[in-house]
Amino acid sequence: MNGVDERPALRALGVGEIFDRAVTIYVRNIAVFTLIVLTLLVPVSILQYVYAGDSAFDFKEVMQQVQHPGQGAVAPYDTAQLAAILIIAFIALLLAPFTNNAVAVGVASIYAGRAPSYRDGFARVLRRWAPLLGSTILCGLILAGAYVGLVLFIMIAAVIAALLVQAVHALGIPLILIGTLVAFALLLVFMLIVVCCAFAFYATTLEDRNPSDAIGDAFRRIFNRREIRKAGLITLAYVAIEFGASLLTLSVSFGIGYYLHSVMLAVVFTTLVNAVLAGFVTVLLAVYYYDVRTRSEGLDLEVALERLTAPS
Numbered sequence: 001m002n003g004v005d006e007r008p009a010l011r012a013l014g015v016g017e018i019f020d021r022a023v024t025i026y027v028r029n030i031a032v033f034t035l036i037v038l039t040l041l042v043p044v045s046i047l048q049y050v051y052a053g054d055s056a057f058d059f060k061e062v063m064q065q066v067q068h069p070g071q072g073a074v075a076p077y078d079t080a081q082l083a084a085i086l087i088i089a090f091i092a093l094l095l096a097p098f099t100n101n102a103v104a105v106g107v108a109s110i111y112a113g114r115a116p117s118y119r120d121g122f123a124r125v126l127r128r129w130a131p132l133l134g135s136t137i138l139c140g141l142i143l144a145g146a147y148v149g150l151v152l153f154i155m156i157a158a159v160i161a162a163l164l165v166q167a168v169h170a171l172g173i174p175l176i177l178i179g180t181l182v183a184f185a186l187l188l189v190f191m192l193i194v195v196c197c198a199f200a201f202y203a204t205t206l207e208d209r210n211p212s213d214a215i216g217d218a219f220r221r222i223f224n225r226r227e228i229r230k231a232g233l234i235t236l237a238y239v240a241i242e243f244g245a246s247l248l249t250l251s252v253s254f255g256i257g258y259y260l261h262s263v264m265l266a267v268v269f270t271t272l273v274n275a276v277l278a279g280f281v282t283v284l285l286a287v288y289y290y291d292v293r294t295r296s297e298g299l300d301l302e303v304a305l306e307r308l309t310a311p312s
Contacts, residue, residue, distance in 0.1 A: 007113035013291045015233050022284040025110055032116050033103050033279040038271070039122075040099045041278075044092045045271040049263075051084040097136045097201045100282045101125045104202045107286040125205055134211035135204045139197035142215070146193050150186050157182070191235045196222050198285045199292075221292050234288050238281060249273045 105124045106116030199218035203209045253266040
């Protein structure tokens with residue numbers, strides 16, 4: 001992709017078209033996108049392995065506890081190990097938006113008719129490191145507040161439901177069904193907030209927005225009557241991909257550790273799969289981000305005019 005006429009068509013897409021475009025973009029550029037994500041995942045995996053050691057992958061101990069639960073669990077970490085792992089996880093969460101945005105910059109390059117580049121992706125992100133860090137901290141606070149609110153709501157609702165069931169036993173099954181639906185809806189809202197945070201990160205880098213404006217625009221772009229249904233479908237698919245891939249990765253890595261007795265091979269496998277998954281999910285959300293902007297801001301008209309005025 002070297003010219004304006006070779007870029008992907010910047011137009012409104014259906015849900016299926018968004019996934020089709022994301023798969024196409026990712027597969028054609030899998031090496032550079034995976035390498036970008038591995039920039040963070042490799043050192044994090046090494047540090048976790050160094051500090052956690054074999055205790056994090058003691059598969060025989062896990063199976064023994066499953067088969068003989070009455071024997072009592074053995075704590076896998078001491079206090080120092082647990083503190084180190086928590087610090088590493090915090091740093092990884094803080095830096096993840098930088099690698100994800102570098103992937104999003106690559107997607108933006110493709111939309112501009114250029115090939116994505118490892119160097120250009122990180123160069124653009126690092127020029128905006130301070131606003132991006134601000135957006136990350138603000139989104140972290142928003143997500144933490146939403147999570148606490150979600151947990152408190154569920155706890156209060158559970159107490160009220162228990163009191164109602166105690167008073168009227170016939171309400172048991174209906175309240176369980178209603179509670180399940182409400183919990184699912186709340187989880188979907190939480191994940192929509194996660195998508196909004198991803199949009200805010202992209203806007204911070206790609207649109208040069210300050211953190212508060214980027215976050216405000218992200219919520220306005222998602223939480224409106226025209227967009228919320230489509231955003232919900234994309235988010236459900238996003239959750240399904242994350243859940244399915246994580247379950248498969250855990251199962252395979254468990255099998256590697258238990259049957260092949262290789263902790264290192266399990267770590268390498270998990271790191272590579274997580275890199276592929278994170279790269280694809282970021283591409284998917286970036287494509288959806290451009291789809292939302294295309295429909296809300298008329299970006300397709302701007303590109304059409306650019307093509308008409310481009311030199312032949």
